[in-house]
Amino acid sequence: MQSGTCRPWRRGRGLAGGVLRAVLAAAVAAPGFAADPGLRGPGGRQFAPEVADAPARLAFRVAKVVVMDDSDQVINDAVVLVREGKIEAVGAAANVKIPDGYRVLEFREHWLVPGLVDCHNHTAGSLADLNDAVYLTNPGLDTRPTIEPDSERIKLARAGGVTTVMLIPGSATNLSGFGTVSKTGGRTPEDVILRTPGSLKIAQAGNPERYFVGNGRMFMNWNTRQTLLKARAYHERWAAYERGELKQKPEFNPFFAGFRGLFRREYPTTVHTQIYQVVMTTVDMLANKLGLWTVLDHSEFDGWKTAPLVLASDVWTIQGPRAFHFDRMAARMIGNCSGWWKNGVRARLGVNTDAPVIPEEELTYQAAMGCWYGWLPYPALRGVTHVPAQALGLYERLGSIEAGKDADFGVWTGNPLDPRSACLMTVISGRIEYDGREGPRRF
Template sequence: MSTAVTGGYVVPVDGDPIEGGTVLVEGGRIVAVGPEADVDVPDDAEIVDASGTWVLPGFIESHGHVGVYEEGDGWAGNDVNEMTDPNGARLRALDAINPDDEGFRDALSGGVTTVVVKPGSGNPIGGQTVAVKSWGRTVEDMLVREPVSVKSAMGENPKRVYGDQQKLPSTRLGVAAVIRDAFVKAQDYREAREWATREGKPFERDNTREVLARVLDGELPWCQHSHRADDIATAIRLSEEFGYKLIVNHGTEGHLIADTLAAKEIPVIIGPLIVGRSKVEVRRRHMRNAGILARAGVEIALTTDHPVVPIDYLVHQATFAVKEGLDSETALRAITMNPARIMGIGDRVGTLRAGLDADLVLWSGDPLDVMSRAVRVFVGGREVYHFDESTGLGVTSNPFYQE
């Protein structure tokens, strides 16, 4: 059965907008996007009238803790940080996600259909990240890709956590040492594994070092929590020492070394932006940072770091960044195609293009207009959210009670 979303102002993001465009969906995937006259809609297709709306791909939160840091559940729903081992590379965010977290429903109301869920920043090496859809009964139902990257943290958080325990690392140099030691051991492990394979010898596997070996092999990027410019510089130093792909997360002072980041082609997931200066390392937080980085040639994505900022405010961060100098085209890309490309899931989500997942959001107007709202949301071609004009409330389809 096909579904045709017709008559809307279609914004593919990676191409020119189409007035009165059509998006044709079959089997949960987009099969065609274009002007109405150019898309052959089957006679039996279900028609979704998008007249008067803007049709965009679902937004992507590239650094969130939805499902692992449940809202309103206190300690019982807080599984974001395993703060008992500085090297948690073997840990997986996948194993702690609760699909029934209220944050996923909030995500849909804000047009966010994909979330890269990451462990927190309490450990120098926090664990493996996962990309999931914002709707589903189980993580397997929601899964886009796993693992997507490995989360690591520098700066105040890990030094505070382990300093309070009177153990390594309690300083920035200790944090860097933990990361460096872990990669040296992973290098030795990889060589021993290769030797055992060549010689046909038994080999005892180690889940932590297996993951770090994948980082060294270029299979998994390294998502480095770092706010201050000196921490970002240390992150770059370590990545070049061991040759892995670095993604700067937060990058609050990234604008101070924007030329370096651009020259080295290191992307930055910047944010959260709608927050106060709660600690020393974020004292230079400002909405204009995103624009400075983008103009320098750095590929950027925006993050709410949910629940630090509610995930449904992702688009508002883009709006405020535009107000402070980020161009609107880059702002939209920073919550769609850029995070998809940075996190290696651009073959599934991020734009309206044939072959990609049919994650579509119909907006009442330009989503960068603070008065616009998501009125209908589709994940994999299924409508999972709509705004009820009669009540003024959003209605989310319950994945746990489907016919």
């Protein structure tokens, strides 16, 4: 980051903050008042603008495009065309003509990289609603009503090149509700929600053990399984009725109605699971026996020792936020991503932040930490773009720079995994949602 970086501006709080906001609101309402389009830092310096341009026709001329497609293309001296929120064309500058009427943005020394995707986020919504620990399993809860599209936390995520997150409930209970796939650019929930339900959040071991007077793994696994079996039976009754095999219409149950898409594999279950025994249970119970589309969140400590089981299934491993642990059997520090990678889990390995545990804007640091402890840089960059987009079933829209996909990408001063690099511009759905070329960068 550049020297002299300012802390993010924060709204005033308490009585003084309320008075200040009232005075500012009155000033804005006064005739002839011109609104300041950006926030101000110390000395009156303006922070990088945050208000998005309308979707426009844009042409980016860059030094390098890391495409992140299935053939692992990297295009030097490249042009990316954006039209009506989608990527229109990408290729070498010699092969892609910029049509008339396009706004040309010159970044001749910069990298253009797909927007970063995080499968495990709690900061795209209200943290006050993170854990509604009503019952040990809470099938009726949903994060959609908690979405906060333009919060300070989301503005920082944009400044870190993050364009899509999976907002999920916390892990205070074994089954805490449905997640929401949300983009980080937009002003209303309708702007940002990409899919709802986005996933079903399940937590096995760890935090749920503290529920009420305490629970052991045996009861928690039994209770979670019973809830899912009831939900599956509900889905099967409705499916039989829809096929004409059942004459009497089943009774609607709001607790289990949302699960029907889960058993149709329209969205995954994202699972708080870690250590060998718990990851083994997750793979066996959820993926193999119940046949659910399963994403392993955390997958930490010695979870990588289940690699043979994971490779024999169709689950995805999204590791984090812990990057390493001290393995007592090996008597040394082991990188978690390195453990998975060296034991064969490669095409389906990514990382997460568990924001706010690790700030969302530091997602690339998570990948860099994985490399420090033995992972490899290019797979690590795939692990925050291509892989999580696939894990969430959104690769047809996200995760690579290809014609027809959503125009979600970041323009970086260099390799995003290099801590010296910074995201200079973030484009989401064809809108410039963050521009760090003017004023102190927000991150």
